[in-house]
Amino acid sequence: MKFEHLIEINDPMNPLLDTLTREQLWRGLVLRAEQPTMFIPHLDECTILEREAGLLKRRLTFGELVIDDVVHMSPLQEVRYEVPAQGEIAASSLRMIIEAPTNAMLLVRFCYDDGQGEHTDPANAMYDDFKKSAYQEADIDTVRILRQLAGQGKLDPTLLN
Numbered sequence: 001m002k003f004e005h006l007i008e009i010n011d012p013m014n015p016l017l018d019t020l021t022r023e024q025l026w027r028g029l030v031l032r033a034e035q036p037t038m039f040i041p042h043l044d045e046c047t048i049l050e051r052e053a054g055l056l057k058r059r060l061t062f063g064e065l066v067i068d069d070v071v072h073m074s075p076l077q078e079v080r081y082e083v084p085a086q087g088e089i090a091a092s093s094l095r096m097i098i099e100a101p102t103n104a105m106l107l108v109r110f111c112y113d114d115g116q117g118e119h120t121d122p123a124n125a126m127y128d129d130f131k132k133s134a135y136q137e138a139d140i141d142t143v144r145i146l147r148q149l150a151g152q153g154k155l156d157p158t159l160l161n
Helices: 022-034 122-151
Strands: 003-012 046-053 055-062 065-074 078-082 093-100 106-113
Touching: 003 122, 022 055, 022 065, 022 078, 022 093, 022 106, 022 122, 106 122
Parallel strands: none
Antiparallel strands: 003 106, 046 055, 055 065, 065 078, 078 093, 093 106
16 A cells, blocks of 8 residues: 655645744654654654664564664655565555745655555455554654644754754
């Protein structure tokens, strides 16, 4: 199943949204990769196994379930999560792409690929719809947390590192 959606970060036509800079948004997306327990419910632990410029190899622990993944970061552009096939888990990916259609507008495009292809039978199609909804809600929560952190000044460059 492939699925993507956009979340508005800044929209000059919506004065109810607090404005974030591209840099704040970027730092928030990197923070989500480095400290995912702040963003992902039921994630017990994240261990960074390897860190290189633009790359993290991580081990995520959800109770008895352990998942290794790789995070690729293109500064101020994209964070890409790749889960290689392991055990009964199929290879999958998530891309978070920062888009700026205008100088005043800022969006994040979330692109999911669960490695399973599209289902046509009703039961699996319904399950895909459920997953799409869960992904979208998780992404809305991520942006909500980023807005809170930015409002508290926690995405300022002097408070990171």
